[in-house]
Amino acid sequence: MQSIYDKLDMSEAYAPPFEFGFVVNPHDTRILKHEAVLRKHAKVIATEMACKPEIVQPQRGFFNIRDAMQVYRWCMDHDVAFRWQTAVWNFAFWMNQDRSKASAQYHLREHLKFICREFPGVAMFEVNETTGSDPAVKYGARPDSPWKKLKNSGAELWWVRTACDTIAEFAPKALICANDQGADSSAEKLITLRKFLEYLKATKTPVHVVGNQCHWSRAYVPLQGLLNIQALAAEFGLDVADTETTMSLYDDKGRPGSAPSWEGSPPAADVEQQISVWAAYGANCIARAQAKPGRGKLLHVTPYALHDGETYLRYQTDDGTPAYRVDEPALFDFEVNPKRHLEAFMRPEKYLADRSKLATERTA
Numbered sequence: 001m002q003s004i005y006d007k008l009d010m011s012e013a014y015a016p017p018f019e020f021g022f023v024v025n026p027h028d029t030r031i032l033k034h035e036a037v038l039r040k041h042a043k044v045i046a047t048e049m050a051c052k053p054e055i056v057q058p059q060r061g062f063f064n065i066r067d068a069m070q071v072y073r074w075c076m077d078h079d080v081a082f083r084w085q086t087a088v089w090n091f092a093f094w095m096n097q098d099r100s101k102a103s104a105q106y107h108l109r110e111h112l113k114f115i116c117r118e119f120p121g122v123a124m125f126e127v128n129e130t131t132g133s134d135p136a137v138k139y140g141a142r143p144d145s146p147w148k149k150l151k152n153s154g155a156e157l158w159w160v161r162t163a164c165d166t167i168a169e170f171a172p173k174a175l176i177c178a179n180d181q182g183a184d185s186s187a188e189k190l191i192t193l194r195k196f197l198e199y200l201k202a203t204k205t206p207v208h209v210v211g212n213q214c215h216w217s218r219a220y221v222p223l224q225g226l227l228n229i230q231a232l233a234a235e236f237g238l239d240v241a242d243t244e245t246t247m248s249l250y251d252d253k254g255r256p257g258s259a260p261s262w263e264g265s266p267p268a269a270d271v272e273q274q275i276s277v278w279a280a281y282g283a284n285c286i287a288r289a290q291a292k293p294g295r296g297k298l299l300h301v302t303p304y305a306l307h308d309g310e311t312y313l314r315y316q317t318d319d320g321t322p323a324y325r326v327d328e329p330a331l332f333d334f335e336v337n338p339k340r341h342l343e344a345f346m347r348p349e350k351y352l353a354d355r356s357k358l359a360t361e362r363t364a
Contacts, residue, residue, distance in 0.1 A: 013040045013041060014041070014342075014346040014347075016282075016285070016286065016289070016301075016346055017286060017289040017290065018285060018286075018288075018289040018298045018299060018300055018301055019043040019044045019081060019299060019300035019301075020041060020042070020043055020044070020300065020301055020302075020346075021038075021041075021042040021043055021044035021045045021046075021080070021081070021300060021301075021302045022038070022041075022042055022045060022046075022302055022303055022304075022305070022306045023045075023046045023047065023048055023085070023243075023244055023302050023303070023304045023305065024038070024045055024046070024047050024071065024305075024306050025047065025049070025305075025306070025310055026047055026050055026067035026068075026070050026071050028306050028310075029070060029071055029074040030070075033336050034306060034307075034336055035074075037306065037332060037336055037338075038074075038078075038080070038306075039078060042080055043080060043081060043300070044080065044081040044082075044083060044123070044300045044302060045071060045074075045075055045080055045081070045082060045083070045302070046082070046083040046084075046085040046126075046243070046302055047067065047068065047071045047085070048085045048086065049067075050067035050068040050071065051068050051084050051085050051086060052085075052086050052089070052091065053086070053087070053088060053089075053091075053093070053095065053108075053111060054091050054093035054095075056068065056111070056115070057095070057111055057114075058093070058094075059094065060094060060095075060107070063114065065118060068119070069118070069119075072119050072121070072122070075121075076121050081123035081124070081300075082119070082121065082122055082123055083122070083123060083124040083125075083126065083177075083243070083300075083302070084115065084119065084122045084124065084125045084126065084174075085126045085128070085179075085243070086126045086127070086128040086179075087112060087115070087125045087126060087127055087128075087163045087167060088108065088112075088127055088128070088147075088159055088160070088162075088163040089127075089128035089129050089130075090128075090129055090130070090142055090144070090145045090146060090147070091146075092146040095107050095108060095111070096146040096147050096150060096159075097146065099150060100150060100151045100152060101150045101151060101152045101153050101158065102152070104147065104150055104159070105158065105159070105162050108159060108162050108163065108166075109162055109166050112163060112166040112167060112170070113166060113170050116166075116167065116170035116171040116174075117170070120171070122171060122174050123174060123175065124174060124175040124176070124177050124209065124241075125163075125167050125171070125174055125175070125176055125177065126177045126179040126211060126243065127160055127163050127164060127176065127177065127178055127179065127207075128179045128180070129142070129179070129180055129181065130142065130145075130157065130160055130178070130180065130196060131180050131183075131189065131192040131193055131195075131196045132144075132192055133182065133186065133188050133189055133192065134188070134192070135188055135191040135192055135195070137192070138155045138195075139155065139156075139157055139195055139196055139198075139199040140191070140192030140193065140194070140195030140196040140199070141155075141157055141192075141196070145159075147159040157196075157199060160200075160205065161203060161205045164176050164200075164205045164206050164207060165205070165206065167206075168206040175208040175209050175299075176206055176207045176208050176209070177207070177208070177209040177210070177211040177241060177243070178196065178197070178200065178207050178209070178210055178211065179210075179211030179212070179213070179241075179243050180193060180196075180211065180212065180213070181212065181213035181214075181215065181244075183212060183225065183228070183229055183232075184212055184214065184222045184225030184226050184228070184229060185220075185222040185225050190225075190228055190229070190232065193210070193229070193232065194232060197210070197232070197236045197238075201236060207238065208238060208239065209233075209238060209239050209240065209241050209299060210229060210232070210233040210236075210238050210239070210240050210241075211240070211241045211242075211243040212226070212229055212240065212241070212242055212243065213243055213244040213304075214226075214242050214244065214245040214246070214281075215244065215245075215246050215304075216245075216246065216247055216248070216277075217247065217248040217249075217250055217251050218247060218248065218249055218250070218251060218270060218273045218274040218277055219251035219273070220251070221247070221277045221280060221281055223280060223281065223284045226242075226284055226288065227284075227288070229296075230288050230291065230296035230298070231296060232296075233296040234291065234294075234295040234296035237294050237295075238294070238296070239291075239293060239294065239295075239296060239297045239298070239299050240288065240296055240297070240298050240299065241298070241299045241300050241301075241302075242285070242298070242300070242301045242302070243302055244302065244303075244304040245281075245301060245302065245303045245304060246303070246304045246305070246311065246312075246313060246329045246330075247274055247277060247278060247281075247329045247341075248313050248327055248329045249266050249270055249271070249274055249327055249328050249329060250327065266326070266328060271328075274329075274341065275340055275341050275344045275351070276344070276351075276355075278331070278341045278344045278345040279344035279345065279348040279351040279352060280348065281345065282344065282345035282346060282347075282348040283348040283349070285298055285301055285345075286348070303330060303331055305329075305330050306330065306332060306336065307330050307332040307333060307334060307335075307336045308327070308328045308329070308330045308332070308333050308334045309334045310330070311327060311329050311330055313327040313329050331345065
């Protein structure tokens with residue numbers, strides 16, 4: 001008997017060799033059509049804006065976990081892996097302001113103990129955006145980290161070690177992901193990532209996965225950079241995950257003021273180019289997923305936003321002034337219907353064969 005969810009979402013359920021899912025908004029698990037897409041396609045889900053430490057504990061001792069718990073319970077009820085994004089990152093808030101290292105370390109540990117206790121089924125925790133872009137900085141770290149500026153911090157990345165050690169102790173079944181961005185497209189970032197991984201190895205800090213945020217455009221997809229990250233992860237006995245994937249329709253990653261916006265439907269040639277790079281990216285993902293565990297195997301891919309209406313690329317800033325422009329970077333459209341991009345990403349060989357056939361017919 002056909003269910004209501006099948007009627008709402010008529011796209012085919014794919015089975016790629018990696019876990020596929022989304023970085024969602026909490027309301028996506030409450031809206032019927034959104035939930036239908038998640039039921040059919042998602043094997044892993046994250047919800048960034050409900051899990052960041054400054055959101056979960058905005059004031060000392062006050063925890064705000066309603067949205068995170070809503071998505072987590074949905075995942076547990078539907079046998080979907082839940083990724084905690086983010087355990088710790090470089091945002092300045094009460095925990096790392098006007099306090100000593102010892103005090104901040106205590107509160108960070110207690111914060112993560114609470115998360116591990118309340119969310120015992122989390123499959124992966126992210127330690128996010130630790131590396132900078134200057135290879136000369138010790139351990140490849142960001143020099144502007146508020147954790148690093150605390151009294152008695154020194155050069156050591158103690159907040160990273162505290163987070164990873166706490167998670168390993170209180171959530172021993174969860175994977176720990178060292179997540180960052182830019183190493184796919186910057187030689188300097190790849191060097192700082194290497195230095196960071198060398199630090200984690202030397203200090204015996206538990207980590208299992210190297211995560212990469214893939215924020216690209218239709219004209220810029222550094223596929224070789226992904227292979228470089230895979231090779232680096234394999235060197236350290238780790239696997240990889242593409243934790244955030246966006247593919248702007250603009251050739252400038254959606255920055256306002258640098259390209260004209262369109263009215264009505266976007267240019268057909270731009271859409272076709274965008275679909276083709278989703279296909280190339282899909283082939284890259286399938287290839288990376290063939291690696292052996294612990295040798296840079298791609299574990300999962302999570303596009304950032306379920307559909308075009310939820311992407312942050314629609315809201316950018318130019319010189320501090322809020323700006324808006326249309327962009328359609330997701331695999332599902334504004335009505336949460338699957339786009340051709342989804343088929344191209346999941347079945348790149350079929351997409352390329354269809355294009356070749358069409359080109360042959362046009363020239364016949």
